Amino acid sequence: MKSICVIGSLNVDMVAAVERFPQPGETLTADGYSIYFGGKGGNQAIALGKLGANVKMVGKVGDDIHGHDYIRHLRMNGVDVSGIHTEKGAATGTAMIWVDRQGENQIVVSPGANGCMQTSDIDAMWEELVQSDLFLFQLEIPIGTVAYAVKRLKQAGKTIVLDPAPASQLPEAIFRYIDYMTPNETEVRYYAGKQDRYVYQLKEAAGSLIRRGVGTVIAKAGENGAYLIRDAELSHIDAYPTQAIDTTGAGDSFNAGFAYALASGFEVNEAVRIGNAVGALSVRQVGAQSAMPTREELDRFLETYRRGIKQ
Ligand code: RIB
Numbered sequence: 324m325k326s327i328c329v330i331g332s333l334n335v336d337m338v339a340a341v342e343r344f345p346q347p348g349e350t351l352t353a354d355g356y357s358i359y360f361g362g363k364g365g366n367q368a369i370a371l372g373k374l375g376a377n378v379k380m381v382g383k384v385g386d387d388i389h390g391h392d393y394i395r396h397l398r399m400n401g402v403d404v405s406g407i408h409t410e411k412g413a414a415t416g417t418a419m420i421w422v423d424r425q426g427e428n429q430i431v432v433s434p435g436a437n438g439c440m441q442t443s444d445i446d447a448m449w450e451e452l453v454q455s456d457l458f459l460f461q462l463e464i465p466i467g468t469v470a471y472a473v474k475r476l477k478q479a480g481k482t483i484v485l486d487p488a489p490a491s492q493l494p495e496a497i498f499r500y501i502d503y504m505t506p507n508e509t510e511v512r513y514y515a516g517k518q519d520r521y522v523y524q525l526k527e528a529a530g531s532l533i534r535r536g537v538g539t540v541i542a543k544a545g546e547n548g549a550y551l552i553r554d555a556e557l558s559h560i561d562a563y564p565t566q567a568i569d570t571t572g573a574g575d576s577f578n579a580g581f582a583y584a585l586a587s588g589f590e591v592n593e594a595v596r597i598g599n600a601v602g603a604l605s606v607r608q609v610g611a612q613s614a615m616p617t618r619e620e621l622d623r624f625l626e627t628y629r630r631g632i633k634q
Contacts, residue, residue: 329459334417335415338420339353361420369400370580380407381448410436445475453479462486477501482502578598581595
């Protein structure tokens with residue numbers, strides 16, 4: 324199996340369960356409140372660790388109790404933490420999250436130590452980094468650092484998966500170094516520069532990313548599964564039915580399942596299907612990482628659906 328490296332964010336998620344989202348100026352009473360480990364990078368690394376992948380996390384935590392706890396948590400879930408550095412004087416990244424009764428969320432992130440990831444950190448870790456084969460990025464560390472690392476690693480012959488979330492302005496030069504880009508439907512349109520879903524179709528939007536140099540676009544569509552767009556072809560891969568309690572981290576789980584399958588030698592269509600399954604399993608409990616499956620849980624789930632039995 325190929326080795327995987329996640330370069331990205333580590334957050335502490337402060338999650339309030341609410342009946343509905345507050346209006347501007349409104350105060351609501353939450354149904355409950357909990358603290359979880361999160362951050363798009365950390366979520367992807369934990370999901371990969373639980374699946375049994377050979378995975379390393381590269382990122383920064385603050386010099387606080389959350390940072391120390393997060394490193395221990397990653398290690399306990401099978402993630403190589405040698406690429407995580409503690410940033411003196413910074414707080415660990417924090418996400419304030421509301422989850423409503425339909426499992427939908429609203430998130431505000433304070434980057435903290437994630438914002439301190441510099442290109443010089445990539446240079447300092449270079450010899451260690453090039454030991455991995457497949458790289459997963461998101462956009463919760465400085466974009467300049469992502470662009471720099473993506474270009475250097477691609478030129479070193481590595482496979483690059485970019486989850487372009489949260490939607491952010493990217494330098495034009497980055498697109499040609501991306502093998503797989505995994506936006507959600509809204510993000511595809513954002514990067515194509517078209518916001519109106521009715522007049523601008525998904526295939527055209529993904530096509531504009533491919534014309535700019537992206538190898539393959541996988542548009543995540545939640546309960547509608549995912550769309551795979553490469554060359555001039557678009558195919559749809561169904562979602563698995565699931566009971567969504569909290570969709571936070573579902574996209575991260577998809578990415579981890581997808582990368583895990585690619586690293587295991589599966590073909591892209593099958594890797595998307597496995598990504599869909601990991602995403603479906605991950606939404607069944609509150610907290611981005613709480614319901615991420617182990618390899619055995621994933622196998623049982625896939626087997627169930629191959630036999631056509633609903634869980
Ligand atoms: O993708 C979900 C993640 O986004 C949360 O865990 C939160 O930390 C934000 O980064």
